[in-house]
Amino acid sequence: MTNFYDINKNKELLVQQLEYTAKNSPFYKAQFKKNNIDIGQVNSYREFRKIPITTKEDLQNYNEEFIAVKKDEIIDYVTTSGTLGNPVSFALNDADLERLAENERLSFEMVGVTKSSVMQLTTTLDRRFMAGMAYFLGLRKLGAGIVRTGSGLPGLQWESIERFKPDFLIAVPSFLLKMIDFAIENGIDYRNSSIKAAVCIGEPLRNPDFSLNSLGRKIKDLWDIELFSTYASTEMATAFTECNQHKANHSLSSLIFTEVLDENQNPVKPGEIGELVVTPLQTQTMPLVRFATGDMVKFYGGNCDCGRKSMRISTPVGRKKQMIKLKGTTLYPQQIINLLTAFETLKIFVIVASLNENQTDELLIRIPNDFVEIDRLQEHLQSGLKIKIPLERTSVEKLEKLKFPKESRKPKIFHDYR
Ligand SMILES: [Zn+2]
Structure with missing residues (x-):
């Protein structure tokens, strides 16, 4: 079998994560015992695959049992978005917050944000939302400038762009359309603003052949800025990000072990669609092993035109249930x-x-x-x-x-x- 799931690449980190989880997570302690999994023996993908999948229902039903640190270590409490079903509680300690910062630092680096960039955050930093804070932490670690306008308020967004001259935006694509509408209605010369690119979240921008989808096309036709797609979730605590080649989202392999599996839980081939199953690495408060996201993604191999070798996936093409x-x-x-x-x-x-x-x-x-x-x-x-x-x-x-x-x-x- 082709082995894009080469655990040797980040074997040390994966083994460390499994050992940490087996020792500290009440949920996994019980699960490994029940299934006779000896984490010390997991040396290859063949062995790793014997670990059962963790589902969203597990996380919902046994939520407290996933907590692998003492309660007084927990710093930040958040919830998942709950697109289907109820939102689920999630928690982070100091090390997780540091990891989250590193995750966004790497992600922003991929889209070309540097210390001299200024980024305007048009997403919320509160409301129990992990991503907004992750962006702030990542930019801070990168040393870039940050304008925290928060969600909505197109007038404030344009006033801030005029005032601080940011070169990047973080935005939900359909909000970019709202900003464009507002600019047109109010005679703002938006095409000549300081913004050169937007890092997009929450909605897909591209078709499977990497061309812009109707939403992406609509934005680009009205406002010719570079659009970067990203994909992340609270449970993954890791972002998959497009590089400047715009050919699917790169996995940050030092922070997440990624599998794309078919209905029989076998890895799909490059070009095929399967369910995204993740094992975030270096997480402490709520470690997850082989967590099935329910998101169906197209799997691309390694070797991107940008020179990076990490595996790439599309933004979700649908939910498994659909x-x-x-x-x-x-x-x-x-x-x-x-x-x-x-x-x-x-x-x-x-x-x-x-x-x-x-x-x-x-x-x-x-x-x-x-x-x-x-x-x-x-x-x-x-x-x-x-x-x-x-x-x-x-x-x-x-x-x-x-x-x-x-x-x-x-x-x-x-x-x-x-
Ligand atoms: Zn690339």
Whole structure:
């Protein structure tokens, strides 16, 4: 088997982490014992793979048992984002905060931030959010300038850009669009501002072929700054970051041991999609071993054009729970949403997944009944997905109701009835 999971690369760190975890984590002590895992024997990926996967449910149900330090060592309490399900508590001690700073220092270095750069943070630093603070710590370690504007308030963002002349922004991509709107409405010469690049979080920017997706394209067309994609989560406490080649996100191999696994928990081949399973290295308060993120990512091998050899992954193409199997092909709602959003004359749509009488997945895309370019849309979809999905005309009124259900604060484009 091809071994991108060469544990020799950071063997010492991985072995150290496993030994630390076996000694200090009540959850893993019990789990290793139950499964007869002798951490001292883990010498190869073959041995490492015998350790069972840890799930989000484990972390939720046995939360306290993951804490591997004395309570008075804990400094910072945060929660996970809880996109699906309830947010889960997470904690960090001094060493974890130092590690988090190093993680962002390495990540920012990858996008070209230096000591002489100034970065404006348009994300929140509080609200039990780990990332905002991580950015601050990383920039501080790097010695760069920091402007903490926080989230929202486009007016304050532009006033700060004018006042402090930052060259980088950290932002959620759709917030960049809001900033552009505000600048246009208020006659701000945003195209000639000091900003030269944005480090983006929270939303995907690129297609699997590394081209910008519709959201990325929209920003870039209006405002020609360099866009860097990043991907991170509280549980991983590590960022995966794009280099200046913009060909997927690099793994920081001294801080995280990364696997991308298929349904049978075998490593996928480069170019394939699998679930991201991580073992953060050098963490102390809540060490996780083989934590299944539930995020499906495309796996790329090492050897990037930038010269780095660390493995690369895409930003998530979907959640594991949303996987659709259709005519021998596996796909995710986001792939279909990206293609449909790129089709400019299609103003509204919803995607419906259900089970047919054979208990296999079925898909349907509802489009407005006055939409005229059906053939061209079908062609566009088929060239992107390699399969045909039925399109069904629906009244715009019904589509609006489906897309904006009363009980949900977010638009609901994917309806899963399986
Ligand atoms: Zn690279």
